[in-house]
Amino acid sequence: MSLSLPRLLASIPSTSKPILLKPSKWPSNSFYLVTRQDLQFTSSASSSPSTTTATPVDGSSSTSIGEQDIRQERLKVKGRVWGLKFWQGRPYTRQSPKISDPKIPQSTSQQWVTVDYSSLPSEIQASVKEGKKLVEQRRKERKEVLKRS
8 A cells, every 4th residue: 555654644544563665666665764743634624633642653543443444534644753764774874863763754646565574584574673773772762951051
């Protein structure tokens, strides 16, 4: 299933596995590890958005949304998503070390697909686990710096 990034995230069921997504044109070993999201859902009958907060993603979404509602355009979904980029199975190192988890760029013309974590080779799975640890470490360091100032 190829969808826009917020729409695809909203349709993913709650699990304890990492959420891995990629633009549909990327190679199979290149993807983003989603670390947090701030999605807004607006019903086509309602004008006021229902928002999920920008909290860390542990594989579960804080809002349970029906995939059918999303596919049938009953809900409009927009929002921001943060994560760690993996290119060819390794964390992309050009990201600033000061940023715990950079915003994932979204192009309106780009379609996104999920990446099955269990189908990845064990070396890439280990790399994803290390990436999650890196993001958590950067978050802790950032909180400590903010407490001092």
